[in-house]
Amino acid sequence: MRRVFTVSAIHRSFYTPAAGFLAVLLSLGGCSSGSLVAEGNGTPTPPPAAITAPTYTYDVVKSYPHDRSAFTQGLVYTNGHLLESTGLNGRSSLREVDLATGTVLKKVDVSSEYFAEGLTEFQDKLYQLTWQSNRGFIYDRATFQKTGDFSYTGEGWGLADDDRSLILSDGTSQIRFLDPVSLKVQRTIRVTFADSLPLDRLNELEYIDGEIYANVWKTDSIARINPQTGRVTSWIDLTGLLPVSEQTSETDILNGIAYDPAGKRLFVTGKLWPKVYEIKLKLRP
Numbered sequence: 001m002r003r004v005f006t007v008s009a010i011h012r013s014f015y016t017p018a019a020g021f022l023a024v025l026l027s028l029g030g031c032s033s034g035s036l037v038a039e040g041n042g043t044p045t046p047p048p049a050a051i052t053a054p055t056y057t058y059d060v061v062k063s064y065p066h067d068r069s070a071f072t073q074g075l076v077y078t079n080g081h082l083l084e085s086t087g088l089n090g091r092s093s094l095r096e097v098d099l100a101t102g103t104v105l106k107k108v109d110v111s112s113e114y115f116a117e118g119l120t121e122f123q124d125k126l127y128q129l130t131w132q133s134n135r136g137f138i139y140d141r142a143t144f145q146k147t148g149d150f151s152y153t154g155e156g157w158g159l160a161d162d163d164r165s166l167i168l169s170d171g172t173s174q175i176r177f178l179d180p181v182s183l184k185v186q187r188t189i190r191v192t193f194a195d196s197l198p199l200d201r202l203n204e205l206e207y208i209d210g211e212i213y214a215n216v217w218k219t220d221s222i223a224r225i226n227p228q229t230g231r232v233t234s235w236i237d238l239t240g241l242l243p244v245s246e247q248t249s250e251t252d253i254l255n256g257i258a259y260d261p262a263g264k265r266l267f268v269t270g271k272l273w274p275k276v277y278e279i280k281l282k283l284r285p
Contacts (some may be wrong), residue, residue, distance in 0.1 A: 212224065
């Protein structure tokens with residue numbers, strides 16, 4: 001259901017900038033779980049129940065060039081560079097990219113049998129997920145040489161870490177915390193919003209100042225999640241971030257969150273986007 005489309009079919013209809021918060025519909029009749037699901041025509045119809053936590057919007061501080069052919073699945077900031085995992089079978093890769101210029105400095109292609117997904121850097125190693133292959137890869141951070149692999153159940157979507165555990169999303173409302181040595185599950189949380197409704201389709205992840213930031217697939221929203229309780233503490237609404245003038249028929253959804261802890265800078269991008277944006281959050285009145 002998630003990505004069974006050809007590249008030409010992955011188009012702007014999945015990314016429909018429009019006014020309003022949360023480009024989703026709470027389908028109370030068609031979805032017995034009451035989870036957030038995308039509306040068929042892409043028009044934002046926010047349920048009142050969803051607006052129960054503070055909402056942030058943004059100012060663009062700066063934009064940077066990004067490879068428009070990169071189907072961004074994982075994004076990490078490190079020392080002026082971005083580490084990026086790109087997806088699609090036959091086009092998946094691990095990259096190191098100069099933030100200022102968008103130049104790909106280092107690249108390792110992933111075998112065409114795999115659809116690469118989330119990425120995180122932990123203690124001089126890079127961990128990369130794949131979508132439906134139940135397999136992750138471990139690389140040496142300096143050389144990009146593959147040093148191992150690991151397995152997990154379910155799908156692989158987003159990956160982050162909190163300096164103690166790897167944090168994995170699988171497209172459901174569940175987030176798993178993995179031991180970085182054994183890669184075994186230490187604990188899980190169920191992400192909820194409003195009146196304990198499950199929030200699924202959690203995609204790319206980033207751990208920032210004690211919170212998990214998660215792209216919500218098919219929306220312009222990022223959920224900020226308490227890593228202990230799973231509760232959504234606030235929302236970030238990035239509607240309209242990529243101008244219509246920058247879009248093509250190939251342009252896909254918002255996906256990719258990276259953070260510079262030293263400079264307190266937040267970066268976001270999307271699949272097949274021509275820009276990475278540095279943004280500053282501001283609370284919506």
